[in-house]
Amino acid sequence: MSHLSRRDLLRASGAGLLALAAGGSLAACGGSGSGGGSGGDADTGTITVWSWATAAAALRAVVPAFEKDNPGIKVDVQDIGNPAIWDKITVGLAAGGQGLGDVLHIGCDYLPGYLEKFPGGLADLSAFGADAHKDKFAKGLWPVVTGKDGHVYALPWEVNPLGFFYRKDYFDKAGLDPTTFATWDDLIATADRFKAANPGISLIGINKAANPDPDLDFVQNLMQLQGAFYFDLQNRITLGSEPAVRAMTILKHLDDAGLVADAPGSQGWATLMKAGKLAVAPMPAWAAHYLEAKFPDQRGEWRLAKPPAVTPGGRRTALVNSTHLTVSASSPRRRAAWKFVEYALTRPASVNAMFNGGGVFPALLDAYSDPMYAEPSDYYGGQSPLKTFAELATDGGDPTNFSSDYARALKLAGDAQTKVFLKGGDPATVLQDAAKQLAQQSGRTIA
Secondary structure, three states: OHHHOHHHHHHHOOOOOHHHHOOOOOOOOOOOOOEOOOOOOOOOEEEEEEEOHHHHHHHHHHHHHHHHHOOOEEEEEEEOOOOHHHHHHHHHHHOOOOOOOOEEEEEOOOHHHHHHHOOOOEEOHHHHOHHHHHHHEOOOOHHHHEOOOOOEOOEEEEEEEEEEEEEHHHHHHOOOOHHHOOEHHHHHOOHHHHHHHOOOOEOEEEOOOOOOOOOOHHHHHHHHHOOOOOEOOOOOEOOOOHHHHHHHHHHHHHHHOOOEEEOOOOOHHHHHHHOOOEOEEEEEOOHHHHHHHHOHHHOOOEEEEOOOEOOOOOOOOOEEEEEEEEEEOOOOOHHHHHHHHHHHHOOHHHHHHHHHHHOOOEOEHHHHHOHHHHOOEOOOOOEOHHHHHHHHHHHOOOOOOOOOOHHHHHHHHHHHHHHHHHHOOOHHHHHHHHHHHHHHHHOOOEO
């Protein structure tokens, strides 16, 4: 399901989670630096903020209040576009910061690479007092924005907790209640019963041939539920670790039980969903509006629950991805830029104004006390999906280290998954082989 990335949604939709925030219906990751001390920074003038699509619209929603409360600072939010923004930031950092915006919106899959490859390129926000906000965000996000030196180089903005969307009507036919499944193995154990009651219906859809791209969201999420990923926080390779093998083994067992449908091509999953052929969508917060907007005829059939754990008694929450605001170390207005970042991301009124303005689910815990997070949704049978995701975000998750070698890991993990699907590969064997290749390509050690 990797084709349904958060970035794809932001490109394609102008609503995000906004529709839900408006009431009734649900609406909707992109080494350490050492630059950007506080001395001599201008705290007036015009600052430029780089973002894209609905996130840019969200940022604009907080500008009037910020400018009123901070006379002397003007804010110019620029929609750079996606994926154009990543090229522009990379080129700017490689050029020593020339031409960069003052405030940069960066995803969790790009931030580690920028910190590793361009030390000194992003401002040290600890110098401005960012550490005072450490406990205000969903648990598990602070290590993501912290460099090797222990200083902070961004603040969390958006967070995407993993949810477990399911078709209540299909499970009702089988006399099953998905909220009672403590683990994924519990779900797999009901395969015969589910299939007997729902012929032709699968649980999940995955592009088994990984064409045109790897489809690894599900396996990644199963790793994240265990506090694991392709790399640990010491930047060692964990692609062949026990948690990774357990994740791939669950996928194999689901497939062996006939519960995984092949979703070929970039639109395979959406086609299966539209046809009502899938009963489960293990997806994060942004997907709530996506389901409603793309499959309106399934109104009232979907529900949302915490995802099952991978192991008995294991964690049932995972922060799948996040995005952040940071300040360019080359900006002559670093202090003014920091004031905007702090104003936008550490005040409930600001993040909720941005939520209403562009559908970006906030990482700030205090935001969830707003009544809009309890609004029921007809699409989800009167459930309050925002409340569920707020609870999941409050529970938090273990930090995920995407590292600067995420693209390499993604390709090798995708090849391993395809071997499991199409060649009957053993999960432990293919993943450990992939880990060895990743070590050769990246120069990293295997944990």
